[in-house]
Every structure is written in C-alpha cells, then in structure tokens.
Amino acid sequence: DTAVSQTPKYLVTQMGNDKSIKCEQNLGHDTMYWYKQDSKKFLKIMFSYNNKELIINETVPNRFSPKSPDKAHLNLHINSLELGDSAVYFCASSQDRVRGESYEQYFGPGTRLTVT
Amino acid sequence: AQTVTQSQPEMSVQEAETVTLSCTYDTSESNYYLFWYKQPPSRQMILVIRQEAYKQQNATENRFSVNFQKAAKSFSLKISDSQLGDTAMYFCAFAYRQYSGNTPLVFGKGTRLSVIA
Numbered sequence: 027d028t029a030v031s032q033t034p035k036y037l038v039t040q041m042g043n044d045k046s047i048k049c050e051q052n053l054g055h056d057t058m059y060w061y062k063q064d065s066k067k068f069l070k071i072m073f074s075y076n077n078k079e080l081i082i083n084e085t086v087p088n089r090f091s092p093k094s095p096d097k098a099h100l101n102l103h104i105n106s107l108e109l110g111d112s113a114v115y116f117c118a119s120s121q122d123r124v125r126g127e128s129y130e131q132y133f134g135p136g137t138r139l140t141v142t
Numbered sequence: 143a144q145t146v147t148q149s150q151p152e153m154s155v156q157e158a159e160t161v162t163l164s165c166t167y168d169t170s171e172s173n174y175y176l177f178w179y180k181q182p183p184s185r186q187m188i189l190v191i192r193q194e195a196y197k198q199q200n201a202t203e204n205r206f207s208v209n210f211q212k213a214a215k216s217f218s219l220k221i222s223d224s225q226l227g228d229t230a231m232y233f234c235a236f237a238y239r240q241y242s243g244n245t246p247l248v249f250g251k252g253t254r255l256s257v258i259a
Contacts, residue, residue: 057244067231071246120244129175131247133187
C-alpha cells in the first residue's frame with residue numbers, strides 16, 4: 027500500500043531530451059509538492075499544488091512544467107534537459123491543515139535523474 | 143524568508159551511545175512547525191519527529207527527542223541508544239503554519255550521521 031509513488035525511480039537521458047516524472051498519492055491529501063535534491067543533498071521546493079491549483083512556483087527554469095490532472099496526481103515535465111538538471115526529484119503530499127491538527131509531508135521514493 | 147542551519151556536516155557515534163544533532167533557524171513567524179527527517183542510503187525521506195512551535199513540551203518518539211528552544215530558535219535532535227540502522231542523513235526542516243492550506247518545507251543542508259559498531 028504505497029502512500030506516495032513515483033515513476034520511474036531512475037531515469038538516464040541525454041541533453042536536449044524531454045522527460046516526465048509521474049507522482050501519485052493515495053492518501054486523499056489536498057496538497058502536493060515537487061522538491062529537488064542536488065548532488066550535495068540539499069533539498070529545495072520547486073512547486074506546490076493545492077487541489078490541482080498551482081500555489082507555489084519557486085525560481086525554477088520554465089523548462090520545468092508541473093501538471094496536476096487531478097488531486098491525486100502531480101507530474102513533472104522537463105523540456106530540453108541540461109546537465110545541471112541531474113538530481114533526485116521528490117514528490118510529497120500533505121493534508122490540508124484546516125481539517126487536521128498535525129502537519130506532516132509524506133514523501134515518495136524519489137526519482138534519480140541523470141543527464142548525460 | 144526562513145532559513146535553517148545545520149552546523150555539523152558529519153558526525154559519528156558509537157553504537158548504544160547518545161548523540162545530539164544541532165539545528166538553528168531564522169524566522170519572523172510565530173506559528174510554525176519543526177521537523178527532523180532521516181534519509182538512509184535507500185534515499186527514502188522518513189519523518190523522525192515533529193514539534194509544533196506553540197507547544198512548550200519537547201517532542202519525543204521512542205529513542206528520539208528534541209530540545210526546542212523557541213527564544214534561541216534552536217531545535218536539536220537527541221538520539222539515545224544509537225543503533226546501526228540510525229546511520230543516515232538527517233535533515234532539520236521548517237514550515238510556517240498558515241490559516242488554511244499547507245506550506246512547503248524549508249530544509250537545512252543535513253548532517254551525515256554514522257553509527258559505528
């Protein structure tokens with residue numbers, strides 16, 4: 027019973043290609059996120075969606091485009107891949123705090139993207 | 143903007159001993175959450191412990207406890223009776239508490255903990 031799943035777990039591709047990473051959560055959460063973990067292990071928010079609506083869009087190249095077809099899915103599409111895009115990308119989700127007292131983000135297993 | 147600082151890039155501890163990981167943060171918010179996440183070599187992000195800023199009592203979860211000093215903006219993690227399975231990267235994280243919806247986590251740069259047999 028995977029709570030937050032991502033596909034694929036590993037992705038190796040060449041510069042200039044376009045690729046997508048899919049994320050699904052079966053927790054009924056309202057908010058989903060994409061984080062990027064660089065080679066030094068630093069984690070930083072990229073996007074946040076609440077009920078399919080973009081809430082946060084940090085300073086990310088417009089080659090990165092998130093898409094949320096429904097509340098349970100948040101996909102990440104990357105155009106014209108560059109060497110610097112190599113990283114681990116994590117999807118996460120959380121319940122709307124208004125309905126829940128505590129606040130926790132559940133993370134997917136991550137997708138290691140390698141651009142050659 | 144919120145920032146989270148972990149001043150210890152690497153630490154090691156003998157099995158069964160106690161270790162404390164440091165974290166400080168900077169924010170102008172008064173309502174927020176603080177977290178410690180563990181990332182073992184499998185790279186899965188695992189929530190270790192959570193603290194609500196409005197609660198004065200320090201959170202504990204089995205062998206894990208925190209020392210939350212709100213005025214000093216300090217949030218350290220103590221691991222007692224360290225086990226080999228505790229070997230991992232540990233991230234301190236902050237999220238401010240807003241009226242509705244959720245906010246993303248702001249992470250520190252992590253502390254790599256090695257538990258030695």
